[in-house]
Amino acid sequence: xxxxxxxxxxxxxxxxxxxxxxxxxxxxxxxxxxxxxxxxxxxxxxxxxxxxxxxxxxxxxxxxxxxxxxxxxxxxxxxxxxxxxxxxxxxxxxxxxxxxxxxxxxxxxxxxxxxxxxxxxxxxxxxxxxxxxxxxxxxxxxxxxxxxxxxxxxxxxxxxxxxxxxxxxxxxxxxxxxxxxxxxxxxxxxxxxxxxxxxxxxxxxxxxxxxxxxxxxxxxxxxxxxxxxxxxxxxxxxxxxxxxxxxxxxxxxxxxx
Amino acid sequence: xxxxxxxxxxxxxxxxxxxxxxxxxxxxxxxxxxxxxxxxxxxxxxxxxxxxxxxxxxxxxxxxxxxxxxxxxxxxxxxxxxxxxxxxxxxxxxxxxxxxxxxxxxxxxxxxxxxxxxxxxxxxxxxxxxxxxxxxxxxxxxxxxxxxxxxxxxxxxxxxxxxxxxxxxxxxxxxxxxxxxxxxxxxxxxxxx
Ligand SMILES: [Zn+2]
Ligand SMILES: [Zn+2]
Numbered sequence: 001x002x003x004x005x006x007x008x009x010x011x012x013x014x015x016x017x018x019x020x021x022x023x024x025x026x027x028x029x030x031x032x033x034x035x036x037x038x039x040x041x042x043x044x045x046x047x048x049x050x051x052x053x054x055x056x057x058x059x060x061x062x063x064x065x066x067x068x069x070x071x072x073x074x075x076x077x078x079x080x081x082x083x084x085x086x087x088x089x090x091x092x093x094x095x096x097x098x099x100x101x102x103x104x105x106x107x108x109x110x111x112x113x114x115x116x117x118x119x120x121x122x123x124x125x126x127x128x129x130x131x132x133x134x135x136x137x138x139x140x141x142x143x144x145x146x147x148x149x150x151x152x153x154x155x156x157x158x159x160x161x162x163x164x165x166x167x168x169x170x171x172x173x174x175x176x177x178x179x180x181x182x183x184x185x186x187x188x189x190x191x192x193x194x195x196x197x198x199x200x201x202x203x204x205x206x207x208x209x210x211x212x213x214x215x216x217x218x219x220x221x222x223x224x225x226x227x228x229x230x231x232x233x234x235x236x237x238x239x240x241x242x243x244x245x246x247x248x249x250x251x252x253x254x255x256x257x
Numbered sequence: 258x259x260x261x262x263x264x265x266x267x268x269x270x271x272x273x274x275x276x277x278x279x280x281x282x283x284x285x286x287x288x289x290x291x292x293x294x295x296x297x298x299x300x301x302x303x304x305x306x307x308x309x310x311x312x313x314x315x316x317x318x319x320x321x322x323x324x325x326x327x328x329x330x331x332x333x334x335x336x337x338x339x340x341x342x343x344x345x346x347x348x349x350x351x352x353x354x355x356x357x358x359x360x361x362x363x364x365x366x367x368x369x370x371x372x373x374x375x376x377x378x379x380x381x382x383x384x385x386x387x388x389x390x391x392x393x394x395x396x397x398x399x400x401x402x403x404x405x406x407x408x409x410x411x412x413x414x415x416x417x418x419x420x421x422x423x424x425x426x427x428x429x430x431x432x433x434x435x436x437x438x439x440x441x442x443x444x445x446x447x448x449x450x
Contacts, residue, residue: 012365017270049435053365053398077435085401088362088409095364102365245364 004061004070007078008033009121011102013051015041023051023072024102025059028118032105035061035070050075054084054094054125083129092252093133096245097124097141103239104149113150120148120211127211135253139228140206140214142235147207153234154178155204169196172230174237193230199223203230258284310381312357312374314339322346322355329353331388335378335407337361337395345393353391356381361399362406373403375410382414389417396423 008025011032016022021040025033040047050057051072056079061070084094101121106114124141131137146152157164158181159173171185171192172178179200180188202219209217219227236242258280265276283291307313308320315321322328322342332353336342342355358373382390392407394400408418423441425434434442 049438077437080398080435080437082401082437085398086405088402088406091362091398091402091405092364099365244367247367248362248364248369251369 002063003073004030004059004063006030006059007118008057008059008075009098009118009125010051010053010055010057011098011105013053021047021051025057026101026105026118026121027059028115030108031114031117032102032107033061033070034107035059035072037072037075040072047072047075049080050077052080053098054081055079056081056122056125081125081129084125087133089133089252090128092245092249093138093141094125094128096138096243096249097121097128097145099243099245100142100145100235100239101149103243104145117148120144123211127214130212131215133253135228136217136219136224137214138249138253139219139224139231140209140217141211142231143203143206144211146231146234146238151177151234151238152207153230155200155207157181158184160184165197165200167197169194170200171195174233177234193226193233195226195230196223199226199230203227311342311355312359312377313342313355327352330386332391333378333381333387333389334391334393335404336393337400337403341393341395356390358394358403358407361394361403363399370406375407378407379410379414382411382416387416389419391419391421393421396421 006027006029008027010023011026012024014022016036019039019042021037023035023037025035027033037047037051040051055077058076058078059072060074061072063070081094084090101117105117124145128137128141143153153172154177157179159176159178161181161184163181163183165179165181165185167182170182171180171188172195173180173188173192179195180192185192199219202217202223205217206214261280261283262273262276265271265279266273271279283294304316305314306316306318306320308315308323309318310323311320313320313322329352333356334342334345334351334353335356335358336345337358337360339357342357345351345355356374356378358375358378360368360373362368362370362373378390381387390407390411392404394403394407404420411418422445423438424445425431425438425442431439
């Protein structure tokens with residue numbers, strides 16, 4: 001039995017058998033880890049109030065070698081991000097983000113840069129609780145989530161020739177993961193998404209901006225629709241299916257300017 | 258035998274192994290136990306009703322609680338499941354009526370407001386009589402979010418909306434409690450009489 005101690009964010013909790021819980025955790029250096037918390041539903045002593053979605057914990061896990069299922073020995077609550085429960089849009093966007101990470105984060109330590117993914121998730125949950133979630137924040141958050149997952153779309157230069165995109169509008173190729181220059185946009189066929197250069201500029205800034213300051217970036221009307229479409233199609237291409245929380249999020253954000 | 262195993266396997270949390278074990282147990286069990294079980298299963302659908310007022314499970318509709326005289330009609334306690342209602346009834350500390358939502362908001366499980374009886378709750382409150390709604394959903398993320406959502410929906414009706422308190426459990430130990438519970442217990446402290 002190897003022991004593992006560190007920080008974790010709870011992505012999902014499922015009841016298991018009579019008295020156990022299975023939790024999906026996101027941990028720095030490791031990525032996504034599935035753990036079983038024995039007797040967690042009967043004895044609240046070892047995990048008091050701590051195995052709940054969004055919770056930031058300090059955990060101690062024991063793991064048999066070769067098996068990626070860990071046993072949660074202890075979990076201490078650091079922050080429950082209570083703000084996320086206190087507004088339906090906050091709850092909807094945080095649930096969506098956590099579901100996306102649960103589906104896309106690499107399992108148990110096979111990928112590099114898990115520290116960055118964890119830092120992103122931790123500050124995203126904090127920021128969602130503090131800002132007023134709307135379509136713009138959803139679009140930026142999702143883009144930054146893909147970036148943190150190592151799937152940053154190419155927004156600077158043509159994915160085929162490296163030329164910078166020019167003109168009022170260019171094409172975005174979802175399967176190629178980025179923008180095309182004028183020449184390649186013309187040759188690119190009908191599957192390209194059309195994007196204004198101004199929209200691309202805002203998305204590029206969103207990738208650089210600190211999460212806390214995303215509210216300062218302006219994006220509305222046609223540009224917001226364009227940007228949302230690019231991010232949405234990019235998500236579907238990489239994920240392949242609709243997230244369960246997607247509809248709830250869309251309904252919650254409907255009519256929010 | 259094969260048919261029984263197949264049927265048992267369709268129950269939640271029962272796999273092939275458990276189903277086979279249960280089937281063998283029933284095969285060797287006394288006649289009256291098997292008879293009692295099959296009769297109870299046969300009657301569950303025809304003899305269990307969902308209360309048209311509070312959505313509690315019972316033998317008839319309206320349920321025992323809704324039709325009990327002397328219940329305070331002006332105070333409504335909102336819970337997630339019938340089991341939560343039963344727990345509050347057991348405490349004998351509540352004399353009002355209930356409203357069972359049928360779960361809590363959980364977007365990652367596809368549980369949205371349309372899956373809960375929130376519209377019905379608002380309609381009940383709007384119909385008059387109710388002066389206070391106590392939100393007694395579980396004090397976890399789903400339950401808290403559901404309570405806030407319900408409170409938002411109830412706001413236009415102008416009714417008093419309260420939330421059950423957080424605190425230390427009986428027999429609890431401060432040393433092992435999470436800091437949020439400890440904090441809330443201090444906020445919700447009471448005068449010692
Ligand atoms: Zn090109
Ligand atoms: Zn009833």
